[in-house]
Amino acid sequence: MWGKYVFMKAHANNGQDTKNKQKIIGWTLLMLFSILLLSIVPFFRFLNNDGWPTGDETYYHMKMGEDLLDNIISERSLNSLNLFDPFHIVIGLSGKIVGIKNTALFLPLIFGLITIALIFNILSIIFQSPKQRLLAAIFIATSPIFLTTFSQMITITWISLIMSSGIYFFIRHDKYQWLAFIILPLLYFYNILHIIITILVIIFIGHKLNKKNQSTILCGILSILLLISLISKDILFHIRLLNILEIIEIMFADVGGQLGFSLFGIILAIVGIQYLWREKKIKIFSASMFIFLTIITIFSSQVYAIYLNIFISITAAIGFLKLTKREWRIISLRNITLFLLILGVVYSGTAIVAKNATAMPDSETMYALTWLEQKSEPDSIILSQQIYSNIIQEATKRRVITNDKKLPKISNDIEKLYQTRRIDVAVSLIEKYDIDYIVIFEEMKRGLVWNKENQGLLFLLESRENFKKVFENNKVTVWEIKKGKEK
Amino acid sequence: MEKKRIYVLLTLIIIISLTIRLYFAFSTAYFSDDTSYFHLRQIEYIQAHGYPEFQDPLSFSGRLFLFSPLFHYFFAVLTYFGSTWYLTKILPNLFATMLIPVIYLLAEQMTKNKQIAVFTACIAAFTPIFFVETVNSLSVKSVSIPLAFLFLYFFANIQQCKTYCIISMISLILLDHASIIIILGLVVYLFILKINFMEPKKEEKEFIFFSLLLALWFYLLLYKSALLRHGIDILWQNIPQQFIDKYYYNITIIDTIYHIGIVPLIFGLIVIYYTLFKKPVKVQHEHHEQHRKAIYPIISIIIVTTILLWLKIIEFTVGALYLSILLVILSGFGYMEFHKYLQKTKIKKLGNIIFAVVFMVFVISSVVPAIFYSHDKIEQTITTKEILFLRFLPEITPKDAIILSLVDDGHYVEYFGRRRTVADANFLQIRDAKERVDDIKTIFTTESKIAATKIMNKYNAEYIYISPTAKKLYGIDYLNYEDNDCFKLIYVGEVRLYESTCK
Numbered sequence: 001m002w003g004k005y006v007f008m009k010a011h012a013n014n015g016q017d018t019k020n021k022q023k024i025i026g027w028t029l030l031m032l033f034s035i036l037l038l039s040i041v042p043f044f045r046f047l048n049n050d051g052w053p054t055g056d057e058t059y060y061h062m063k064m065g066e067d068l069l070d071n072i073i074s075e076r077s078l079n080s081l082n083l084f085d086p087f088h089i090v091i092g093l094s095g096k097i098v099g100i101k102n103t104a105l106f107l108p109l110i111f112g113l114i115t116i117a118l119i120f121n122i123l124s125i126i127f128q129s130p131k132q133r134l135l136a137a138i139f140i141a142t143s144p145i146f147l148t149t150f151s152q153m154i155t156i157t158w159i160s161l162i163m164s165s166g167i168y169f170f171i172r173h174d175k176y177q178w179l180a181f182i183i184l185p186l187l188y189f190y191n192i193l194h195i196i197i198t199i200l201v202i203i204f205i206g207h208k209l210n211k212k213n214q215s216t217i218l219c220g221i222l223s224i225l226l227l228i229s230l231i232s233k234d235i236l237f238h239i240r241l242l243n244i245l246e247i248i249e250i251m252f253a254d255v256g257g258q259l260g261f262s263l264f265g266i267i268l269a270i271v272g273i274q275y276l277w278r279e280k281k282i283k284i285f286s287a288s289m290f291i292f293l294t295i296i297t298i299f300s301s302q303v304y305a306i307y308l309n310i311f312i313s314i315t316a317a318i319g320f321l322k323l324t325k326r327e328w329r330i331i332s333l334r335n336i337t338l339f340l341l342i343l344g345v346v347y348s349g350t351a352i353v354a355k356n357a358t359a360m361p362d363s364e365t366m367y368a369l370t371w372l373e374q375k376s377e378p379d380s381i382i383l384s385q386q387i388y389s390n391i392i393q394e395a396t397k398r399r400v401i402t403n404d405k406k407l408p409k410i411s412n413d414i415e416k417l418y419q420t421r422r423i424d425v426a427v428s429l430i431e432k433y434d435i436d437y438i439v440i441f442e443e444m445k446r447g448l449v450w451n452k453e454n455q456g457l458l459f460l461l462e463s464r465e466n467f468k469k470v471f472e473n474n475k476v477t478v479w480e481i482k483k484g485k486e487k
Numbered sequence: 488m489e490k491k492r493i494y495v496l497l498t499l500i501i502i503i504s505l506t507i508r509l510y511f512a513f514s515t516a517y518f519s520d521d522t523s524y525f526h527l528r529q530i531e532y533i534q535a536h537g538y539p540e541f542q543d544p545l546s547f548s549g550r551l552f553l554f555s556p557l558f559h560y561f562f563a564v565l566t567y568f569g570s571t572w573y574l575t576k577i578l579p580n581l582f583a584t585m586l587i588p589v590i591y592l593l594a595e596q597m598t599k600n601k602q603i604a605v606f607t608a609c610i611a612a613f614t615p616i617f618f619v620e621t622v623n624s625l626s627v628k629s630v631s632i633p634l635a636f637l638f639l640y641f642f643a644n645i646q647q648c649k650t651y652c653i654i655s656m657i658s659l660i661l662l663d664h665a666s667i668i669i670i671l672g673l674v675v676y677l678f679i680l681k682i683n684f685m686e687p688k689k690e691e692k693e694f695i696f697f698s699l700l701l702a703l704w705f706y707l708l709l710y711k712s713a714l715l716r717h718g719i720d721i722l723w724q725n726i727p728q729q730f731i732d733k734y735y736y737n738i739t740i741i742d743t744i745y746h747i748g749i750v751p752l753i754f755g756l757i758v759i760y761y762t763l764f765k766k767p768v769k770v771q772h773e774h775h776e777q778h779r780k781a782i783y784p785i786i787s788i789i790i791v792t793t794i795l796l797w798l799k800i801i802e803f804t805v806g807a808l809y810l811s812i813l814l815v816i817l818s819g820f821g822y823m824e825f826h827k828y829l830q831k832t833k834i835k836k837l838g839n840i841i842f843a844v845v846f847m848v849f850v851i852s853s854v855v856p857a858i859f860y861s862h863d864k865i866e867q868t869i870t871t872k873e874i875l876f877l878r879f880l881p882e883i884t885p886k887d888a889i890i891l892s893l894v895d896d897g898h899y900v901e902y903f904g905r906r907r908t909v910a911d912a913n914f915l916q917i918r919d920a921k922e923r924v925d926d927i928k929t930i931f932t933t934e935s936k937i938a939a940t941k942i943m944n945k946y947n948a949e950y951i952y953i954s955p956t957a958k959k960l961y962g963i964d965y966l967n968y969e970d971n972d973c974f975k976l977i978y979v980g981e982v983r984l985y986e987s988t989c990k
Contacts, residue, residue, distance in 0.1 A: 255721070
């Protein structure tokens with residue numbers, strides 16, 4: 001009897017050891033793979049673009065991070081609404097130590113590695129086998145949404161880290177679980193939908209791991225914060241209405257969606273969902289959560305796709321496992337099909353990495369803007385298009401005026417200025433906003449502002465003496481306003 | 488009818504169809520559309536260099552082409568040992584005629600009736616749109632359409648023809664991006680079976696999944712840069728709005744009769760109605776289930792094609808080509824059911840007369856229009872005088888000259904004139920396609936010499952080519968701003984050529 005007990009215990013320990021070993025190997029493989037994948041964009045930018053990071057929003061956070069620590073209440077920005085964001089403290093502190101450009105390049109990489117490591121541990125709620133967990137985590141790490149989120153220094157990069165670390169600590173059973181109560185309330189500073197999603201996830205985990213007391217307390221805290229948000233915040237969330245083609249375009253990375261899904265990932269997810277449906281393993285909570293996330297992603301903002309991505313990746317991993325275990329009638333198709341699936345998933349990931357690595361702003365653009373910084377007076381005001389405002393502000397350290405839709409009066413004036421061919425109208429608007437330079441990007445001439453050569457302001461710039469072309473390269477043209485010229 | 492007689496009849500239909508086709512094809516020395524000359528240029532380039540000319544210095548004054556070159560390699564090999572002109576006229580018609588035995592096989596498989604199968608093959612041979620679009624064109628469709636239906640035959644017998652099924656689908660994907668219609672149709676087929684509580688064969692499911700992945704992967708890879716540049720607009724091949732209506736337009740009843748013929752349309756629609764919406768009598772249930780399962784793939788592809796046409800996501804011609812032949816296949820089945828029904832009525836003795844009437848209606852609504860429209864198409868072919876002039880272009884213009892012509896004349900200038908163009912009909916990857924089309928229109932319609940000079944300088948174009956098509960389209964005989972100062976008339980005749988001299 002005793003012998004049997006010892007044997008069974010030894011056997012159980014052996015099984016536990018193997019599982020732990022698999023877990024460590026899986027974790028190591030995942031981290032190596034993620035380091036390799038996530039480091040491509042920052043190192044490429046570091047070597048090819050003078051270390052300038054990618055994405056307009058990144059430059060906004062760079063500016064805010066710098067300003068916050070320098071105690072400047074963003075005098076550079078005429079348009080942006082400056083709200084307190086703990087992310088900016090992190091950026092500012094890091095910027096003080098390693099420089100703001102390096103922070104913008106490498107902080108998302110570090111956040112990405114921490115997030116994927118935490119997700120690997122969180123996935124233990126769903127997958128018992130480390131192999132399955134590894135596969136699901138790899139699907140997440142190779143997904144275009146994850147790669148874009150952790151290639152740029154954007155708000156959702158920080159929110160993803162908060163969410164994953166908060167949930168990771170919450171699922172623990174030791175004293176560290178209380179860290180979740182400090183981390184997750186940080187979501188108060190962001191859109192209320194993030195808090196709602198967190199509450200729903202905490203309810204689910206609390207139920208699944210039998211942590212109802214902790215879950216109730218945490219949900220209570222988050223609900224209070226939600227209530228305060230509802231009362232205090234002006235803008236709770238945005239609503240957008242898109243047609244079916246626009247939805248396809250933003251939802252799929254393969255057709256250009258910046259935070260879109262991989263088509264092959266979606267196909268695998270459909271296979272996974274079909275399997276779960278047949279096996280009656282889809283719970284009402286998961287289904288409702290999935291629908292809720294889909295709705296808010298389509299009708300509010302693409303950033304919520306990061307949560308939907310977890311669902312898609314998990315079901316895709318299930319689908320992939322199902323396909324490998326399935327008994328195939330046409331055996332020759334089995335290996336080709338699986339190979340195509342792997343290629344497809346890898347393709348979407350590599351395509352988005354390549355796109356992010358070479359995305360705006362490029363070295364020519366940044367050269368033009370740094371040239372402008374050197375040549376212009378510190379109090380100069382630059383006119384340009386809204387999507388470039390953060391890049392220009394960060395690179396030139398000058399104030400920028402754009403057609404920001406949040407400020408309709410200014411936006412209308414700027415639109416009028418862009419389209420006018422009357423010099424008196426142009427001069428009076430330029431004087432009104434005290435504009436010193438006009439920075440025109442190639443994309444502005446290709447449909448972003450103008451569709452035709454010599455349309456609106458372009459005609460005036462070329463034909464009147466009030467403007468002087470002071471810089472031009474393939475990407476940017478800089479015009480200086482000659483002050484004191486007649487209308 | 489004896490098996491031997493059936494085959495004789497089938498051979499006779501093939502010979503008649505091929506003879507009529509070749510008669511039309513050889514009634515002119517040239518192809519009836521400009522796109523044929525793009526294909527011809529690629530075929531000749533492969534013969535000379537061994538690979539296609541993806542980086543073309545002539546089109547849009549230099550651009551990157553995105554296409555799958557299987558068709559061009561195929562024809563480059565086939566035409567290597569003979570006259571390219573002869574073979575490019577004969578081979579597309581030969582491949583197009585191969586649709587007849589393929590339809591026979593499919594119809595026979597579906598109806599288990601050889602006479603009906605021959606009748607269906609006969610209708611397919613003279614489907615107006617297929618006949619007209621493939622008679623005097625070097626078109627991918629002349630190969631891909633028969634191959635698509637051959638694939639459907641293999642798919643219906645997937646358990647015995649696994650390898651053929653895979654090979655034909657891979658070829659189809661590499662040959663023509665319209666193969667996505669077939670693949671989507673098969674996905675819908677799985678749904679229809681599910682709705683009807685039928686279980687698809689395991690091989691079918693595996694094969695459809697594989698085809699979907701292969702097509703997705705191949706087209707994503709091929710059109711990667713275009714997808715990232717144009718996004719979802721790639722569905723319309725970046726064709727500017729001014730040209731969209733020429734290729735993508737709403738399907739109407741009149742159009743359908745005009746392109747498909749009334750016999751396949753009526754019988755085809757009846758079959759769709761009965762298969763999808765009528766429940767069979769219990770006694771005949773099993774027999775009907777088998778028939779339905781054989782028809783579902785065809786109906787599924789019809790559903791997909793109709794939706795894509797309705798949403799204007801596929802070119803009208805492509806959609807109508809598939810739709811017409813799919814309806815032809817169904818019409819055979821429809822006629823068989825109609826005949827069976829007649830046998831149960833008091834007029835069963837009139838079966839032969841009714842068949843004769845149906846056949847006459849088919850001849851009037853399909854054969855006659857097919858021949859009539861083919862004649863029209865041949866009439867629209869570029870004239871010998873135009874070709875003579877275009878062949879003369881290299882002698883009167885410098886080698887690096889850029890010619891501004893009508894978009895529809897672009898491929899002609901590139902093939903015969905060997906000169907660079909401002910635009911042709913292939914807009915994929917062209918960033919300023921809309922602007923170029925607008926500018927070309929301005930050149931032909933403006934009265935301002937300054938505006939015209941600006942446009943010419945913008946594209947570094949030195950010559951303006953006015954073809955009879957341009958004259959007809961804009962109602963002009965000469966340029967409104969023609970003078971000997973900035974726009975010198977170099978050649979006058981059926982066509983006009985001007986040189987732009989002001990900078």
